[in-house]
Amino acid sequence: MSNIHLDHISVSPLLPEVQEAMIEVIRDFKGNPSSQNVAGELAAEKLEKARQSVADLINCDPREVVFVSGGTESINMAVKGVARANVEKGKHIVTSNIEHNAVNRSVKRLMHLGWKATSVAVNEKGRVAPDEVAKAIREDTILVSIMHSNNEIGTLQPIDEIAKITKEKKVLLHTDAVDSVGVIPFDVQQVGADLVSFASNPYYGPTGVGALYIRKGSRIWPIIDGGVQEHNRRAGTENLIGIVGMGVAAELAKRDMDRRVAHLKKLKALLVKELPNYIDEYYVNGDIDTSLPNLVSVSVKYVEGESLMLMLEDAGYTVSTRSACATGSLRASHVLMSIGLDHADAQGTLVITPGIDNTEEDILGFLKALRDITKALRDISPLYKNR
Numbered sequence: 001m002s003n004i005h006l007d008h009i010s011v012s013p014l015l016p017e018v019q020e021a022m023i024e025v026i027r028d029f030k031g032n033p034s035s036q037n038v039a040g041e042l043a044a045e046k047l048e049k050a051r052q053s054v055a056d057l058i059n060c061d062p063r064e065v066v067f068v069s070g071g072t073e074s075i076n077m078a079v080k081g082v083a084r085a086n087v088e089k090g091k092h093i094v095t096s097n098i099e100h101n102a103v104n105r106s107v108k109r110l111m112h113l114g115w116k117a118t119s120v121a122v123n124e125k126g127r128v129a130p131d132e133v134a135k136a137i138r139e140d141t142i143l144v145s146i147m148h149s150n151n152e153i154g155t156l157q158p159i160d161e162i163a164k165i166t167k168e169k170k171v172l173l174h175t176d177a178v179d180s181v182g183v184i185p186f187d188v189q190q191v192g193a194d195l196v197s198f199a200s201n202p203y204y205g206p207t208g209v210g211a212l213y214i215r216k217g218s219r220i221w222p223i224i225d226g227g228v229q230e231h232n233r234r235a236g237t238e239n240l241i242g243i244v245g246m247g248v249a250a251e252l253a254k255r256d257m258d259r260r261v262a263h264l265k266k267l268k269a270l271l272v273k274e275l276p277n278y279i280d281e282y283y284v285n286g287d288i289d290t291s292l293p294n295l296v297s298v299s300v301k302y303v304e305g306e307s308l309m310l311m312l313e314d315a316g317y318t319v320s321t322r323s324a325c326a327t328g329s330l331r332a333s334h335v336l337m338s339i340g341l342d343h344a345d346a347q348g349t350l351v352i353t354p355g356i357d358n359t360e361e362d363i364l365g366f367l368k369a370l371r372d373i374t375k376a377l378r379d380i381s382p383l384y385k386n387r
Contacts, residue, residue: 004362007318008202008355009151009179009295014245015204021248022206025241033238034229043240050247057250058196059187060213066233067243070210071178074197075102077212077234078174081220082143082195083110086172090140091115096128096147096157098335100176103145120146125287126155126339134165141171148177148191149184152335152351153286154295156180163192172218178202178210182253183294184261194218200242204356205249209242260356264293267354271296271363278371285339285349299341299349302384303377308350308370311377315369320351344383 005013014022025046031039033047048062055062068074083093093107097119107117118136122128128146137144144166149156159175166173174195180186181196182203188196195218199210214220214233226235253260272284275298285297300308305321312319332346341349350370354363378384 004317004366006352006354006358006366007320009351009353010320011201011207012204012355013357014206015249015252017252018205018245018248022241022245025244029240033240034227046244047238047240050243053247053250054211057254058181058213059189061216063231064213064216066212066214066230067238068210068212068234070208071197071199072102074210074212075100075176076106077223078195078197079103079106079143079145080110080223082172082174083115084221085219086142090142092138092140092142093117094120094133094136094141094144096120096122097338098122098126098150099145099147100151103176122338124340126150126153126335127287128157130158130161130165133162137169137171143172143174145174148175149180149292150335151179152333153297153339154291155286156290156292159191159193179292182250183292185257188213200246200249203249203253206242206245209239209246261293263356264354267358267360267363268293268296270360271352274367278367279374283345285336294353294355296352297349298352299345300374301345301348302381303348303374305348305350307377308373311373312369315373317366317369321349
């Protein structure tokens with residue numbers, strides 16, 4: 001049975017053009033971008049071409065792009081790097097209660113070392129109120145870190161409004177845009193954040209490579225010490241193969257953005273519209289009107305999400321139950337609990353993320369499988385029988 005991939009939030013397949021560019025580097029480029037020989041200079045040219053492509057995607061100066069190993073390292077670098085560089089001003093950070101664990105655990109690590117943090121609550125749609133962020137900022141606040149889009153419910157945050165507040169209060173603003181950059185239009189000048197974390201794989205580039213945008217003038221220390229790569233911001237020989245792939249993926253994302261977004265919105269609208277014709281007693285989480293075009297979070301009552309996911313996979317459809325980075329945790333999603341779901345409903349949640357390779361037939365086939373599997377699970381569920 002062929003598999004229909006509806007879990008692009010976890011990983012998107014490499015586009016053919018990206019594969020070809022990476023293979024070319026493996027085959028033809030033997031130099032280290034930091035070496036002063038001819039091979040190194042050729043490799044460095046490839047590296048800087050990719051940096052320009054990534055900078056063009058988010059509309060910034062290429063010198064403001066630092067390549068890293070992925071979204072997690074980018075976030076760690078932003079949060080911990082700003083904390084270390086600005087400790088003389090204060091040791092307080094503002095964040096929200098739906099952030100990715102890369103933010104949460106970075107902040108907790110700093111708290112063990114004496115920093116303080118304030119977590120701003122979200123509403124039932126998972127949206128942060130800028131006014132609440134403003135109230136949370138103190139004299140000793142050095143950083144506000146609010147994600148641009150949530151990887152479990154898709155809600156987009158008003159980062160541009162928050163940026164106006166942080167600029168006025170002279171506090172740096174970081175946003176985790178791993179699931180936004182390359183998926184939807186993202187202009188750092190319009191968004192206004194001082195630091196932006198993003199990665200290659202959400203927009204059909206390779207895994208294991210990402211970047212941190214650092215607005216000129218933002219004070220940040222490196223968290224990896226060693227050589228002088230990446231303008232002294234991130235030591236270690238650059239992953240040229242992955243970075244070239246990221247650059248080509250960025251070029252394609254910029255070129256095809258309007259077409260991709262329109263296609264994904266069409267698939268999402270079909271899924272949301274047709275859901276009530278296939279199952280009942282469910283919730284669509286997040287803010288449907290202000291959210292990622294490629295993500296639908298559905299909490300199905302009286303069933304367990306992992307069972308749904310595994311049985312859907314047997315039927316030929318791959319989805320997820322939460323962030324791939326949180327898979328394996330037995331606890332209910334902190335994101336879903338933060339928007340008001342109880343433990344049972346949170347555990348019955350699926351995250352469906354179509355991609356540009358999916359079709360309307362894929363969505364309708366998924367819904368039929370979801371209907372049949374939900375019925376089978378509810379037939380044996382004591383919660384459903386005793387409701």
